[in-house]
Amino acid sequence: MQWIIPAVVLLVLGFIMHFSGMHFNKALYSSSYTCLTAGAAGILFAGFYVLVDVYGYRRLTFVLEWMGKHSMMIYILAACNLLPIFLQGFYWKNPENNIFRLIGIKS
Template sequence: MRGHLGPACNAVGYVDRQVWGVNHLYAYPVWQRLKACTLSAPNSGPFREDAPNWCRAPFEPEGLLSSISAIVSGTIGIHYGHVLVHFKGHAERLKQWVSMGLCLLVVAIILHFTDAIPINKQLYSFSYVCFTAGAAGIVFSGFYILIDVWGFRTPFLFLEWIGMNAMLVFVMAAQGIFEGFINGWYYKNSDNTLVYWIQKHIFNDVWHSERVGTLLYVIFAQITFWGVVSGILHKLGIYWKL
């Protein structure tokens, strides 16, 4: 009998409910924004009158089984780093990264399209681990060729600066601490924030598309912004270290 990968019932949620208990799980899972749950989809909103019970069920996106998958992803990343340490030639390094990246992508595609283990981000499925790790290896190889082999370093200095202050960028940007602080200041209601105004009027309204506007907002108002901040901190010799 095949397992279920939907939000109503899956092994990840079952294990977490049995081990941690319902009261210790995240109460606002992302699937509450599905069309089956709310008319405001893909945004958050009140539940539909005919919303199934699983819309209100808690789910831990970083639970026990998901943590195992995260460890596997981290281990693959460490392997990529070990290649950089133990192999000195460009060709040797690229052979290791590209071959492993392609193998992982092939495994992910086979698992997904044979319906053995479909790619599922919410459940952090093994095929998702293989796909993201494989894609990371290929993309990393591409950057390595551009920067280290061909010498195009200057256009990518902002990535180097971000890497030098990775902890700062992770906490303040990826975890939304800085943006949350800015959103704490608003005029009349919580939607009138500087972040909301920039995203809506400078990106979404200009491009007449929420998707394109959001993409450009992430590229320019987040990645580029933190690249500049990291560059300034690098020039000042300021780094956030453990």
């Protein structure tokens, strides 16, 4: 409840500001946008906390745990375009037989 109550207050405050004339605007990081995203993140965090720590559903968050452990490698692969180069760079006999074609994605 210590996370849900402030998160809901921020969401309501964000919507009140939006409908009062201060619209959601990510480019300007308006106050309504900031309240909305902080409130949504707080509710999401509280939901994951209840699922994982209270009820013990760790299987549902395995991918998120893996991404947290390997976040720097994921960032490097995505930011430097190494992942697409890696996936298209390995092929069998001709360039059209790459990993993308194997999993059904047209490159």
